Amino acid sequence: MAFECLRQLFISMLCKGDDESVRLPDCIVIDILNRLPIEVVVRCQSKRDYLGALISSRDFKTLHLSKANARGPMLLLRDSTRTNKKLYVVTNYLTKPHYLTKPVNMENLYLHSQLLVNNKKYQGVHPPHIRFSCEGVILFVNDARCGKICYVLNPTTQEEVIVQRTDHNLLCALYYCPVDHQFKLLSAGVINGSLVVYLVYTFKTQTWREIRGTSVNLLPLYKKGSPAMVNRALHWITHYDLQNKPSCDNNGILIFKMDNEQIYAKPHPGSVCNVAHIDNEHKSMMTLLVMENNLCFCHLLASQPALALDIWILEHYKKWTWNKTYNINLTPYGPGRNPDYLHRIMKPLYIQDGIFLFYFKADKYLFLYDLRHKTLNPVQLPQMIKFRPFGSYIKTLLPIVA
Template sequence: MKQSDLLTNLPSDIIIDILSRLPIPTIIRCKSVCKPWLHLLRSHEFATHHLSTSAPALAVFQYKITSELYDIYEFEDDDQHYKLLTSFMPPCRGMIQGSANGFLVLRDLSLRPHGLSICNPITREYMEIHSPPEFDYTYPQVAAFGFGASRITGQHKVVRVFHGREIPECHVYTLGTGSWRSVASSAPLRYGNGSIGEFLNGNLHWLVFDSNGKPWISCFDLETELFSIISPPLPLRTQRWPVAGVFAFQDKLCVCDNSSEDEIVV
């Protein structure tokens, strides 16, 4: 049997395991080898396997006058050191609006209404999410976004919280459906314009403030699509974004207060 025939006749799960061990630039080139490999690299099975065997990574957005560049860094040695895995330039000029299971949501700030796209930085593939015309807004109206996956079904969802009045409106886009749905909104809370919901344990989290200026954490369960609020673990010295916000660190949700010139409180 020829060596090429041996590779062709390998089970798909073994080929996926082999391809997932390659450097990212090599994986990208493998898309052009043959149609079966292209199909495997685009499959959910490859994405799941590659994510399960990969070290934690960080996506960094770098703004330049002529272009935007995204760098993907892999953490090593108990997250104390990192190395550059790959860099890429997206087809649209956008900011990162969230990440889940290796996928990024990019928001094109040059469009009204703001265009969104889902990006796989490993395969360099993009999928646009079109916003309906009623999503257009002007200052002082506010729009906040989030992206994550539900705990049970594993469905990936983009969430948009909008408020031009007292009560926020919420819309959900489930990947694969091609449309937005309106869901029950949260309590009358103030979200930061352009703030990003932090994804952790199947929930999105935003730092918000009530009408009295008291801070809360607004939680959106991606499985039940219901809102709840919890108190932050420490008193904040500011009501301004982006000097205060919530972030995920390992398996914990953190509140960061960066309003002081002398210290950062986490």
């Protein structure tokens, strides 16, 4: 009742009734709406009136998306206990010196009990878990590699779409196409044991179609988390073993252009980041991230007694020129741990405002490395719940089915 009274008051003040001649310009109303909490905007959108129609327009949702991206992402956490599959976001972990003195602020992403992703009668052995996150929309699968059912959900609007899959192709990405403003899925499969075929699923038509005309016969390596998105393209690593696969210098990074659906490969700095004097126990972990709209190549060097992480920046996208910009010394954390163990449990998350976020799966700590000041600070997560950080997340009003 209080919300409805406030909404009616808001309409009477800004819109002056139904007479368009006495309304405030739409641009002013949109600017005011963008400053309101998103929960209030969602409730206004559900009403069939002037405000609801304005909020549902593509122009408003596009503007809201750009402002959400400008404010920066939140950290998405999932409760990995079997009895309680909840989602949380952390909002204040970068506030200095907040993360050194105070506990993080956590917000529960409410999931309505009637959502199918909450159904306990799952099709498969394990409950759904997060596979991708893109522009405020999350994709859940039962089996991370070839799940037959995908649950696509926008926790802000509670819109949910179920995608049935009849094949066993590798799910590569959930992405938001900048051309037709639609969410899509990308998957890849191998035919006759060698030929790679790429398929795109469009939510509007609920159909899969094959991408034709590509000569790239590569599969992105499976890693949990979304591919690096920059320059209207998705990026995956295709090779890790630099010593046994010398050809990775030419096709180490797979690229999918979202606007024209072209697929091609580019080299990563494999030949120069490979350290020849490291012994056979050396393990490398390579991850692609984005920093200030630049593609980053992260290379973990885990070898006792040292632990280091090199970050290469793609300074010029068209010329494809890399520069080794940062060398992070993680030796204080590394001594006494098996290199192969470190290789498997360390997960880089993302880079925001000059802070590199990562965590070790065995600990309940996030680690924030200040790239400029070369300082490492831990952030302890609440102990009562078994959390697993997934990656970045923003709240949006984008519809899954446009």
